[in-house]
Amino acid sequence: MPAPLRSVAVVGGGLAGLAAAGALQQAGVGVTVFDKGRSAGGRVTTRRREALQFDHGAQFFTVRTPAFAAALRPLQDQGVVQRWHGPFRTLERGVVSGDPRPGAERWVGAPGMSALPRAFAAGLTVVVGSRIDGLRRAAAPGGWLLAGIDVATGAALAHGPFDAVVVAIPTAQAHALLRTSGLAGPVADAAAARADALQPCLAALVAFAAPLADGDGAWFVTDDELAWAAHDGGKPGRSGGPVYVLHGAGAWSAQQFAQDLDGNAQALVAAFARCLGRSLPQVAHLEGHRWRYALAAEGELARACVVDADQRLALCGDGLVGGRVEGAWGSGLAAAEGLLAMR
Numbered sequence: 373m374p375a376p377l378r379s380v381a382v383v384g385g386g387l388a389g390l391a392a393a394g395a396l397q398q399a400g401v402g403v404t405v406f407d408k409g410r411s412a413g414g415r416v417t418t419r420r421r422e423a424l425q426f427d428h429g430a431q432f433f434t435v436r437t438p439a440f441a442a443a444l445r446p447l448q449d450q451g452v453v454q455r456w457h458g459p460f461r462t463l464e465r466g467v468v469s470g471d472p473r474p475g476a477e478r479w480v481g482a483p484g485m486s487a488l489p490r491a492f493a494a495g496l497t498v499v500v501g502s503r504i505d506g507l508r509r510a511a512a513p514g515g516w517l518l519a520g521i522d523v524a525t526g527a528a529l530a531h532g533p534f535d536a537v538v539v540a541i542p543t544a545q546a547h548a549l550l551r552t553s554g555l556a557g558p559v560a561d562a563a564a565a566r567a568d569a570l571q572p573c574l575a576a577l578v579a580f581a582a583p584l585a586d587g588d589g590a591w592f593v594t595d596d597e598l599a600w601a602a603h604d605g606g607k608p609g610r611s612g613g614p615v616y617v618l619h620g621a622g623a624w625s626a627q628q629f630a631q632d633l634d635g636n637a638q639a640l641v642a643a644f645a646r647c648l649g650r651s652l653p654q655v656a657h658l659e660g661h662r663w664r665y666a667l668a669a670e671g672e673l674a675r676a677c678v679v680d681a682d683q684r685l686a687l688c689g690d691g692l693v694g695g696r697v698e699g700a701w702g703s704g705l706a707a708a709e710g711l712l713a714m715r
């Protein structure tokens with residue numbers, strides 16, 4: 373008869389970690405989520421600058437699975453998630469054409485993408501500003517001990533014991549954490565195998581001094597430098613102002629990653645103008661952001677999650693399932709279900 377599952381530590385409070393934590397708590401398990409960031413949400417985030425705001429990570433999400441649809445229904449009713457109608461276009465070598473996935477539904481958090489993880493985190497115990505650097509399994513039952521630091525002060529922190537651990541961080545970081553912790557087994561193997569799954573992305577967060585003609589919605593761009601441009605200010609629940617988010621192409625982002633942040637942001641604005649084939653209004657605000665672990669190639673699916681029954685250790689996150697919000701959430705749910713099935 374397996375030992376009872378009373379307490380679980382979730383490392384990482386992105387969509388995967390929040391989904392795992394929510395399902396475990398709903399099943400009556402005590403859960404603590406640890407995240408090194410200032411709030412939960414990970415790459416589903418909104419940056420605020422006085423009156424401006426930018427969704428500089430995930431731009432929208434799909435709702436294809438019944439489980440995700442059911443989880444979102446109350447949030448739709450509250451207006452926390454809303455359908456974004458674009459319009460969505462492709463922009464290839466200066467030529468604008470239709471939506472690459474006609475009829476596809478795209479959803480956003482409102483008033484910003486961060487509203488989505490905030491809603492999923494409500495009612496959970498989430499310890500933010502807490503980086504986990506080591507996992508140790510003590511001999512005693514329920515013996516997972518976590519070591520880390522308080523990001524703000526640098527003070528060493530110790531947590532536990534917990535009956536099980538869910539690792540819900542990008543696969544490269546999971547690989548480093550498990551290796552540093554000296555852990556072996558299927559979870560460590562999967563993290564190692566998928567360590568390179570997520571590619572970097574450079575972003576530019578730009579506000580123009582005047583609206584762009586025909587500047588609504590978003591463009592899926594085929595270009596050496598630019599991959600995506602969105603009228604962030606035009607998403608549902610936003611101000612409507614001329615605020616845009618630009619994302620660099622994968623190879624360009626990787627090549628330019630270590631270069632000057634401002635220079636990269638300026639290059640993305642110049643690429644946007646070049647791709648549209650026209651000059652843009654004056655820039656009123658511009659900043660860059662580096663996403664070291666951003667996106668996996670779409671369709672590159674592995675396993676939804678990996679659960680080690682013997683160690684009571686699970687790995688989830690988008691690096692296992694193709695790098696999308698819905699995939700990350702489903703991966704976290706699968707990890708929780710895997711642990712619960714062992715009770």
Ligand SMILES: Cc1cc2nc3c(=O)[nH]c(=O)nc-3n(C[C@H](O)[C@H](O)[C@H](O)COP(=O)(O)OP(=O)(O)OC[C@H]3O[C@@H](n4cnc5c(N)ncnc54)[C@H](O)[C@@H]3O)c2cc1C
Nearest residue numbers: 384386387388408414415430431432504689690696697700
């Ligand atoms: C630029 C960009 C554009 C994107 N566009 C889209 C899109 O349009 N549609 C879409 O569906 N998806 C998009 N994505 C992908 C989507 O954001 C991710 O698939 C999803 O958010 C991943 O969730 P996750 O929980 O697996 O990981 P994350 O969101 O990365 O969450 C991991 C969390 O773990 C924390 N963490 C890491 N290490 C530690 C540690 N040692 N201790 C404690 N905490 C730690 C981090 O702070 C983070 O909060 C985009 C991503 C980026 C970066």
